[in-house]
Amino acid sequence: MTSLIKRPIVLFGPSGSGKSTLIKKLFEEYPDSFGFSVSHTTRSPRSGEIDGVDYHFVTKDQFLAGVANGEFIENAEFSGNYYGTSIKAVENVKNKGKVCILDIETEGVKQVKNTNLDARYIFISPPSFEELRKRLLGRQTETEESIKKRLDTAAKEFEYAKQPGAYDIKIVNDDLEKAYKNLKSFIFNQENKE
Numbered sequence: 001m002t003s004l005i006k007r008p009i010v011l012f013g014p015s016g017s018g019k020s021t022l023i024k025k026l027f028e029e030y031p032d033s034f035g036f037s038v039s040h041t042t043r044s045p046r047s048g049e050i051d052g053v054d055y056h057f058v059t060k061d062q063f064l065a066g067v068a069n070g071e072f073i074e075n076a077e078f079s080g081n082y083y084g085t086s087i088k089a090v091e092n093v094k095n096k097g098k099v100c101i102l103d104i105e106t107e108g109v110k111q112v113k114n115t116n117l118d119a120r121y122i123f124i125s126p127p128s129f130e131e132l133r134k135r136l137l138g139r140q141t142e143t144e145e146s147i148k149k150r151l152d153t154a155a156k157e158f159e160y161a162k163q164p165g166a167y168d169i170k171i172v173n174d175d176l177e178k179a180y181k182n183l184k185s186f187i188f189n190q191e192n193k194e
């Protein structure tokens with residue numbers, strides 16, 4: 001028997017490790033069980049991204065005004081842009097009776113740990129640094145400069161993940177189907193904790 005634990009779930013890990021890909025699969029399979037916390041960002045939309053669905057795309061002034069108003073659970077600067085999770089984004093999901101999924105970066109993870117959100121933390125790791133570089137290149141969404149920044153940040157994220165208690169489970173996204181299976185077994189039944 002599997003059981004869905006209702007606590008929010010935080011996915012973090014280097015850019016390109018596959019967080020969005022895994023979340024997309026989860027939502028496709030269980031559209032009624034999970035809801036995505038739509039973050040705010042000052043970065044430009046990538047091709048195909050929809051405002052209010054993938055992110056709330058805002059200006060730097062709008063973002064900083066929200067932070068000053070205490071509207072955010074966590075916020076951080078990443079690769080030259082601001083990102084944050086609003087209290088409202090998480091409440092919207094909870095109000096629908098769904099488990100909230102958050103896709104955030106490491107600085108945000110540290111902040112969420114200091115709130116009463118009572119989340120569970122999943123570190124999505126690429127199989128290797130070289131593979132991460134290849135995937136970011138293959139995604140064709142980043143400039144060379146942006147890839148460099150993301151890889152520099154990835155090194156810090158690996159360091160953070162090494163700290164005791166950084167995550168509840170680490171999932172290595174080598175084979176996508178295998179990683180997805182591990183993700184589901186953690187989400188639905190905590191017995192399989194690594």
Ligand SMILES: Nc1ncnc2c1ncn2[C@@H]1O[C@H](COP(=O)(O)OP(=O)(O)OP(=O)(O)O)[C@@H](O)[C@H]1O
Nearest residue numbers: 014015016017018019020021135139173174175176
């Ligand atoms: N197991 C896998 N094997 C090969 N390629 C993968 C795998 N998982 C994801 N990818 C590919 O790697 C790229 C990066 O994945 P994705 O965009 O999901 O990463 P991300 O962690 O969400 O990044 P970001 O934090 O920048 O949004 C995508 O092009 C995706 O299709």
